Amino acid sequence: MSDVSDLADRVQSGELRLYELEDHADEATAAAARRELLRRETESDPDAVGGFSFDAGDVHGSNIENLVGGVQVPLGVAGPVAVNGEAADGEYYLPLATTEGALVASVNRGCSAIRAGGGATARVLKNGMTRAPVFRVADVAEAKTVAEWVRENEDALAEAAESTTSHGELQSVTPYVVGDSVFLRFSYDTKDAMGMNMATIATGEAADVVEAETPAELVALSGNLCSDKKPAAINAVEGRGRTVSADVRIPREVVKERFNTTPEAIEEANTRKNLVGSAKAGALGFNAHAANVVAAMFLATGQDAAQVVEGSNTITTVEAREDELYASVNLASLEVGTVGGGTKLPTQAEGLDVLGVRGGGDPAGSNADALAELIATGVLAGELSLVSALASRNLSSAHEELGR
Known part of the structure; x- marks a missing residue:
């Protein structure tokens, strides 16, 4: 503790700067000294953030600067959901990190309906990371x-x-x-x-x-035509990262059983809300809440959270057919990876392990393709659940029960 207090003293006196602490102590001690400094200079007691599972030396300089600690987000799981993809094929549990009550339950309900309908089909349609x-x-x-x-x-x-x-x-x-x-x-x-x-x-x-x-x-080197971490029509049209689609056909009786509504009611709610409403708003994404699922799976698997902006470039379509409901999502610009960045952190690596896509794939690129297909399937589940809740007028009661 004396080293921690001494380092905090030296920062307060101006002898050292925050970013110089690792030059005088190991990374964990430097982080503890910054917590001590915050304790002295702010109205905080940052003990909880000091309890983290990653190695301070591993993240310093590669994932974070001026390390203080770690922030925990509740992690849930939805599924299993059946996926028929080119890279992801089988039944999967989807890890979702969120602080929004009712989100995991909603996605889980959608997964159940997809599974009862025989599973979702998912495909990566295009792949290209851009810099302009x-x-x-x-x-x-x-x-x-x-x-x-x-x-x-x-x-x-x-x-x-x-x-x-x-x-x-x-x-x-x-x-x-x-x-x-x-x-x-x-x-x-x-x-x-x-x-x-x-x-x-x-x-x-x-x-x-x-x-x-x-x-x-x-x-x-970046002229914003890339376009990274900003709403941009070029990404919605041309794509960035993975362009991925998922769809499902759910028998009419399953729709009634799982969603307490009809394919026709879900189609109308989707058309008036996701298509007409989004068009009137001038939105780039024509969906109910795709970013919710993208964000939760990004946090759970170590993706760049700011790129949820591009992940919200999603179009949801629904069609009531004679004996079934057809639904699809198209995510134009989903930027994901299974190596590098936050994927190396212990808890995020475990999230990738749940999906079976940690590290490099064989062939190269197949693990990131699989992750994209699985996120698209999760988005499809979330869209089905929310739009059907709106169609059956269940949304407010679900949030009263689960999300308050």
Whole structure:
């Protein structure tokens, strides 16, 4: 404790800065010293955050700076749910980390209906992590010259980009011109990694080639046309990360038994709420609460939580057929990985183990594909449950019972 108090004293006196503590003590002691500093300088008693299962030395510098501790989020499980995917095939329990009461119960109800209907079908339709630098040119004539050069020399850009990684592959480079600005949207297959850092480093190398061979001058390695962690129509249309769909056909009698309503009522609620209502609102996502499930599974499996923004680019469709209900979800831009980043943390790694997708897949990319298919299935379950609750007018009573 004397080391902890001494380090806190030295920070308070100005002798040391917060980020310098690891230069004078091991990572766990440095974190304890920061908690002591918070105890002294704020109206807090951060004992609970000091109880964490990861190794302070493992996360320092790779996952976090100025480590204080860890924050716990309740973890639940829904399922089992049957999935017929190209990468995920079988019955799965879905780990969901959330503080919202009724969410896990809702997804669990949807999983039960999907299972009773014979399971969901899921497919990854497209894969490409993007990074889009912006370059300065003199005028639109010069901009066209740069764009044409890029289209004709994609192989040279691929060679430069792929020299930085043993896993990533450049799939395409698409130029966009706005006056004297040229944006180049690079798209990569990053295999089982989410790949944002990989794409950034690779694009930096390719940007050097563009500068050397054309009049263009790099202004920013990210020009927001990527588009990362922001609502963007380009991601809803062109996709980013995995574009994945899941659907299910549920017999009419199962709909009545599990949801206490009819396929026609669910279809109408989905059309008026998710389609018409979202269109009137100018939304990019046409769904009931896809981000709820994306966020919960992201937290449980170590994904970048801020990319829930892109994960909400989901369209939910429902059709009442003669003997059944057909429902689908399409997630245009789901950014996931099973290696790197937060997937290495102990509790998040356990979440990936529950799904059987921890680490690199064989073939490369198959584990991240499976994770995308499973998240899409979870979203489908959540959409079915919520829309049917609205159709049967059960939503408020469910939240009164479970979510207060």
